Amino acid sequence: AQSVSQHNHHVILSEAASLELGCNYSYGGTVNLFWYVQYPGQHLQLLLKYFSGDPLVKGIKGFEAEFIKSKFSFNLRKPSVQWSDTAEYFCAVNEGGAAGNKLTFGGGTRVLVKP
Amino acid sequence: KAGVTQTPRYLIKTRGQQVTLSCSPISGHRSVSWYQQTPGQGLQFLFEYFSETQRNKGNFPGRFSGRQFSNSRSEMNVSTLELGDSALYLCASSLVGSGDEQFFGPGTRLTVL
Numbered sequence: 478a479q480s481v482s483q484h485n486h487h488v489i490l491s492e493a494a495s496l497e498l499g500c501n502y503s504y505g506g507t508v509n510l511f512w513y514v515q516y517p518g519q520h521l522q523l524l525l526k527y528f529s530g531d532p533l534v535k536g537i538k539g540f541e542a543e544f545i546k547s548k549f550s551f552n553l554r555k556p557s558v559q560w561s562d563t564a565e566y567f568c569a570v571n572e573g574g575a576a577g578n579k580l581t582f583g584g585g586t587r588v589l590v591k592p
Numbered sequence: 593k594a595g596v597t598q599t600p601r602y603l604i605k606t607r608g609q610q611v612t613l614s615c616s617p618i619s620g621h622r623s624v625s626w627y628q629q630t631p632g633q634g635l636q637f638l639f640e641y642f643s644e645t646q647r648n649k650g651n652f653p654g655r656f657s658g659r660q661f662s663n664s665r666s667e668m669n670v671s672t673l674e675l676g677d678s679a680l681y682l683c684a685s686s687l688v689g690s691g692d693e694q695f696f697g698p699g700t701r702l703t704v705l
Contacts, residue, residue: 509691521682521696528691567635573691577647578623578684580694582635 479504481570483583491591492560498553498586500568509571510551511580512542516564524566527551538562560592594619596685596697604703610671613700617664617685623647624666625694626658629680638681641666670702678704 484499502508512524525536532544542553551568568583597616605611617624625648626638637650641660658668664685670677680701684694 511693513696520698521684523693523695526693569635571691575648575690577640577642577690578625578686578692578694579637579640579648579650580625580627580635580684581637582627584634 479570479572479581481568481581481583483566483568483586485586486584487587487589489589489591490558493557494590496553496555496558496562496588498566498568498588500551500553500583502549502551502568502570502581504570504572505549507573509573510542510544511569511571512536512540512551512553513567513569513582514564515567515585521567524553558588558590560590562588563590564588596683596695598681598683598697598700600700601698602701602703604705605673606705607673607675609673610669611673611702612667612669613681613683613702615666615668615683615685615697617666617683618695621685621687621695622664623686623688623692624660624664625684625686626666626668627682627684628652629682629699630678635682638668673704675704678702 480503482501510527513521535541569580599614623642625640640648644660655671660666680699682699683697686692
């Protein structure tokens with residue numbers, strides 16, 4: 478079965494610091510990759526997605542992610558975080574095809590940005 | 593465009609009861625998926641409905657069931673509630689197809705006493 482691992486459960490950093498969150502998945506075939514964010518008290522929102530093409534994808538709010546097929550990784554980055562980036566971040570994978578729209582999520586990373 | 597809506601937002605039930613949760617997808621979206629979110633297990637896929645047919649099912653017992661209506665609205669039902677069913681139940685909708693971007697609703701917080 479597909480599995481998704483997020484290496485850090487909690488990250489604490491100061492404003493203006495750079496952020497990188499790791500994500501690895503187990504499926505060896507073609508996948509669609511997503512990063513979702515859940516701000517305190519709000520619902521899950523899509524940050525960015527990768528279906529095909531350029532492995533460096535840009536999302537909303539200055540976030541980007543790089544797909545490295547050989548490493549089964551899809552790491553999220555932001556060069557300079559703000560206090561408003563405090564949230565929980567989820568990596569998710571979809572296998573497409575018969576899997577329909579089923580998403581397998583990583584365990585999430587709680588990010589706290591100190592002002 | 594209105595987002596995904598879920599009703600009710602909060603529910604308190606006792607063990608052994610059953611519960612029905614409702615989800616209205618974004619207008620025009622034909623796929624509805626349900627997820628369970630708990631602190632211990634994280635986000636887990638329950639099932640997906642597309643054009644009134646269950647297309648996929650996660651690893652949950654048969655007490656968890658769902659359906660989709662012709663207007664794409666979906667309901668999920670949990671029978672014989674257990675304490676461990678306490679969770680946030682999320683609904684997500686997609687326009688069409690496989691591997692599509694999903695839009696999530698605010699969730700229904702179910703507490704089982």
